[in-house]
Amino acid sequence: MGSPILRLIAQRIALGVLLLFAVSVLIFVGTQILPGDVAQSILGQSATPEALANLRAELGLNEPAIVRYFQWLGGVLTGDLGTALTSRQDIATAIGGRLWNTLFLAFWAAIVSVPLAILLGLLAVRYRNGVIDKSISGFALASTSLPEFFIGYLLVFFFAVKLQWFPGISTVYDGMPFIERMRAIALPATALTLVVLAHMMRMTRAAILNVMQSAYVETAELKGLSQFDIIRRHAFPNAIAPIVNVVMLNLAFLVVGVVVVEVIFVYPGMGQYLVDHVTKRDVPVVQAVGLIFAAVYITLNMIADIAAILANPRLRHPK
Amino acid sequence: MARKPKQKPTHDGKLLEIRDLKIEATVFPPGEDPRDVTIVHGVSLTLERGKVLGLIGESGAGKSTIGLSSMAYGRGGVRITGGEVVLNGRDILKAGKGGIRKIRGREVCYVAQSAAAAFNPAHKLMDQVVEATLEHGTATRAEAEKRAKALFRKLSLPDPDNIGNRYPHQVSGGQLQRVMTAMALCSEPDLIVFDEPTTALDVTTQIDVLAAIKDAIRDTGVAALYITHDLAVVAQVADEIMVLRHGRLVEWGGTRQIIKEPRQEYTNQLVSVHEIEHQEKAPGVSPVLSVKNVTASYGGSVKVLKDVSVDIFPGQTLAVVGESGSGKSTLARAITGLLPPSEGSITFAGRKLSNALRDRKREDLRELQMIYQMADVAMNPRQTVATIIGRPLEFYFNMRGRERDARVAELLDKIEMGKGFADRYPAELSGGQKQRVCIARALAAKPKLIICDEVTSALDPLVAHGILRLLLDLQAEEDVAYLFITHDLATVKSIADSIAVMYRGEVVRYGPKSQVLAPPFDAYTELLLSSVPEMEIGWLEKAIAGRRMESAGN
Numbered sequence: 042m043g044s045p046i047l048r049l050i051a052q053r054i055a056l057g058v059l060l061l062f063a064v065s066v067l068i069f070v071g072t073q074i075l076p077g078d079v080a081q082s083i084l085g086q087s088a089t090p091e092a093l094a095n096l097r098a099e100l101g102l103n104e105p106a107i108v109r110y111f112q113w114l115g116g117v118l119t120g121d122l123g124t125a126l127t128s129r130q131d132i133a134t135a136i137g138g139r140l141w142n143t144l145f146l147a148f149w150a151a152i153v154s155v156p157l158a159i160l161l162g163l164l165a166v167r168y169r170n171g172v173i174d175k176s177i178s179g180f181a182l183a184s185t186s187l188p189e190f191f192i193g194y195l196l197v198f199f200f201a202v203k204l205q206w207f208p209g210i211s212t213v214y215d216g217m218p219f220i221e222r223m224r225a226i227a228l229p230a231t232a233l234t235l236v237v238l239a240h241m242m243r244m245t246r247a248a249i250l251n252v253m254q255s256a257y258v259e260t261a262e263l264k265g266l267s268q269f270d271i272i273r274r275h276a277f278p279n280a281i282a283p284i285v286n287v288v289m290l291n292l293a294f295l296v297v298g299v300v301v302v303e304v305i306f307v308y309p310g311m312g313q314y315l316v317d318h319v320t321k322r323d324v325p326v327v328q329a330v331g332l333i334f335a336a337v338y339i340t341l342n343m344i345a346d347i348a349a350i351l352a353n354p355r356l357r358h359p360k
Numbered sequence: 361m362a363r364k365p366k367q368k369p370t371h372d373g374k375l376l377e378i379r380d381l382k383i384e385a386t387v388f389p390p391g392e393d394p395r396d397v398t399i400v401h402g403v404s405l406t407l408e409r410g411k412v413l414g415l416i417g418e419s420g421a422g423k424s425t426i427g428l429s430s431m432a433y434g435r436g437g438v439r440i441t442g443g444e445v446v447l448n449g450r451d452i453l454k455a456g457k458g459g460i461r462k463i464r465g466r467e468v469c470y471v472a473q474s475a476a477a478a479f480n481p482a483h484k485l486m487d488q489v490v491e492a493t494l495e496h497g498t499a500t501r502a503e504a505e506k507r508a509k510a511l512f513r514k515l516s517l518p519d520p521d522n523i524g525n526r527y528p529h530q531v532s533g534g535q536l537q538r539v540m541t542a543m544a545l546c547s548e549p550d551l552i553v554f555d556e557p558t559t560a561l562d563v564t565t566q567i568d569v570l571a572a573i574k575d576a577i578r579d580t581g582v583a584a585l586y587i588t589h590d591l592a593v594v595a596q597v598a599d600e601i602m603v604l605r606h607g608r609l610v611e612w613g614g615t616r617q618i619i620k621e622p623r624q625e626y627t628n629q630l631v632s633v634h635e636i637e638h639q640e641k642a643p644g645v646s647p648v649l650s651v652k653n654v655t656a657s658y659g660g661s662v663k664v665l666k667d668v669s670v671d672i673f674p675g676q677t678l679a680v681v682g683e684s685g686s687g688k689s690t691l692a693r694a695i696t697g698l699l700p701p702s703e704g705s706i707t708f709a710g711r712k713l714s715n716a717l718r719d720r721k722r723e724d725l726r727e728l729q730m731i732y733q734m735a736d737v738a739m740n741p742r743q744t745v746a747t748i749i750g751r752p753l754e755f756y757f758n759m760r761g762r763e764r765d766a767r768v769a770e771l772l773d774k775i776e777m778g779k780g781f782a783d784r785y786p787a788e789l790s791g792g793q794k795q796r797v798c799i800a801r802a803l804a805a806k807p808k809l810i811i812c813d814e815v816t817s818a819l820d821p822l823v824a825h826g827i828l829r830l831l832l833d834l835q836a837e838e839d840v841a842y843l844f845i846t847h848d849l850a851t852v853k854s855i856a857d858s859i860a861v862m863y864r865g866e867v868v869r870y871g872p873k874s875q876v877l878a879p880p881f882d883a884y885t886e887l888l889l890s891s892v893p894e895m896e897i898g899w900l901e902k903a904i905a906g907r908r909m910e911s912a913g914n
Contacts, residue, residue, distance in 0.1 A: 256474060261480070261491075264491055
């Protein structure tokens with residue numbers, strides 16, 4: 042472990058932070074150029090001009106954009122995400138519980154899908170071009186090709202309506218028993234798993250197959266190692282970087298891309314919260330949620346980069 | 361070292377017997393249906409315990425394929441379709457997958473040409489060296505590691521007790537090749553297949569590795585199949601030599617007989633010395649290219665070229681010699697502007713060249729062409745030969761249509777390839793033909809100077825010889841100058857008018873060929889010259905002994 046690797050990692054982290062600031066600017070500018078007037082949409086068409094002017098002053102909408110940006114950023118940095126325009130609730134408090142719900146769902150979907158995808162990828166390589174490989178790939182591709190709302194409704198139809206094993210609406214509340222909570226998220230977690238599985242599985246397969254062409258795999262074969270040992274011991278460690286990359290991308294999707302699934306299952310997470318407030322043109326909420334999604338996305342990709350650096354023996358053990 | 365009980369004493373001391381081996385592969389020629397071709401046509405051989413058999417031939421002779429068949433392994437979709445491979449008294453082709461796994465890494469081990477690629481970059485050397493031993497359960501980890509360290513010492517690796525803790529990228533190519541030999545020896549096999557183990561190394565490194573391999577074979581009593589295209593190398597280690605061509609046996613005999621009294625015409629061609637008598641030309645008045653005090657680096661503070669000055673005269677050849685990392689190719693990059701020098705100047709045809717490539721005029725680019733070591737990656741695989749050669753004609757001379765086609769035909773004629781090749785794709789050509797097409801492409805620009813970067817290194821000796829002759833003929837016809845980069849001193853003798861010897865980015869010796877190759881030598885040139893293998897039995901020992909005295913004397 043030398044300084045070059047620490048420097049590289051520090052660089053990645055600094056870049057991540059910088060990127061997050063850039064995204065915060067984009068989000069802010071983006072929400073500013075959206076057509077429509079917040080005050081107008083809160084008060085409705087019949088509002089008097091005086092009421093509108095009062096509300097604008099109260100919301101600080103008359104300040105120049107740059108001043109408002111820094112006010113907003115200062116708030117974010119001190120943990121104050123502002124107040125929702127429509128419900129007058131503190132956004133940080135409202136998001137707290139929902140973020141936890143989203144992460145809970147994403148966590149269990151990841152716990153199932155990541156090991157499953159990698160295992161299936163390894164199996165596909167072990168029996169490549171055979172029946173097992175083709176059925177794994179076929180199943181995985183079919184599940185990705187279907188849109189997630191369709192998968193969601195299929196699951197609801199079979200497991201909630203016909204078989205009645207799991208609830209079709211994933212209501213969760215504070216103090217819900219763990220088992221109950223797991224039952225509630227079973228269907229959305231399955232839907233998410235099916236959506237992200239194929240991508241990770243195919244990339245694992247491709248990354249390992251790529252490494253299987255190399256001379257050191259031949260060396261291992263000529264040592265008399267079994268196929269599975271060759272894949273596990275010699276191919277996998279060298280395929281980690283691309284695999285981690287695609288895993289992180291999909292984990293990010295599990296958090297950021299759950300919007301549709303949360304809406305289908307009426308799951309009280311970030312996605313549903315975001316959709317609700319977009320329709321109400323509640324700008325501070327949209328900004329806060331957007332920033333959190335961006336932070337999750339950037340953090341996971343940063344972890345993938347760092348993992349790739351750590352997985353490279355040339356960087357880990359300099360000459 | 362006690363041999364394992366598995367080595368049951370077999371009658372007549374035979375270890376390996378290959379009978380009537382037939383090997384096939386499916387090829388996928390571009391634009392045609394896949395078809396099966398036979399690579400090895402019924403080859404038989406026997407190898408006794410503790411003996412070394414050299415398998416020799418040009419590329420495509422099937423030597424690696426035959427060598428790997430002793431491990432029941434077909435590389436890249438190659439199939440063993442007939443014959444028997446009897447190892448320790450049983451046919452391993454009938455052993456089944458599990459049975460073969462028990463033989464690989466235990467009874468037969470493999471040493472690859474490129475150890476750098478054959479080691480897994482993600483694991484420490486020691487873990488890889490003892491892996492086969494542990495897999496087959498012939499020793500505990502502690503025993504295996506002890507054995508490995510002893511082997512590291514025997515193969516004269518530096519710091520034998522700790523080198524195993526390093527990763528492959530942390531040791532040099534020559535050391536890695538020796539570690540790979542230790543890896544093969546660690547499980548105490550009966551047979552090792554050496555597949556061109558020194559071909560990728562510099563001559564100065566090759567001699568050390570060769571000596572280490574030879575000592576290790578002698579001390580452990582292991583038998584070996586030694587595969588190479590270099591007769592001089594195999595003559596140092598083999599008891600017997602088998603000459604192969606196109607997957608058939610040409611001649612098989614004792615080493616002395618093969619190199620002294622070859623019975624077949626083809627063997628004779630391989631054995632006879634291919635030096636081209638090349639009359640050295642005296643330096644001209646004004647050089648076509650003059651490199652003055654050039655210093656260059658790849659970004660960092662390390663200078664890869666230090667104050668290099670050389671001249672090349674019209675119609676003459678300057679050979680730049682040195683081992684890898686000496687800065688030969690970097691010099692070419694500096695001259696072509698790919699790596700702008702930080703100091704110094706380059707004068708070409710009387711005008712000063714801009715340092716950076718993008719500032720150079722089209723005329724500068726045209727008159728300075730380049731030919732590369734790897735002809736197949738230097739050509740677009742999706743273009744025909746006519747397109748490849750025609751491109752510089754269009755680009756520099758604006759030739760189109762019939763005029764261009766006529767010139768392409770003329771160039772094809774110059775490189776001794778017929779018009780029939782115009783519509784072929786690079787994949788349909790042999791290695792030598794590909795290099796000829798690259799030469800034609802360079803000539804098409806009517807250059808004053810061609811930089812030849814190791815252009816014959818990847819070719820078989822006979823093919824390389826043909827290319828050198830062609831280059832000399834073309835030089836006489838076109839009055840073109842060559843900057844000839846190589847690590848092969850035999851080539852230098854055949855083609856050069858003047859020589860620059862490079863070592864660690866500096867020119868250590870420079871002058872007309874006759875002067876550079878005549879004593880008294882500086883230490884490095886001496887080392888280079890004495891490291892070129894000669895086709896003499898016992899050359900290796902003499903060369904090593906000579907070198908030791910030398911270094912002791914210094």
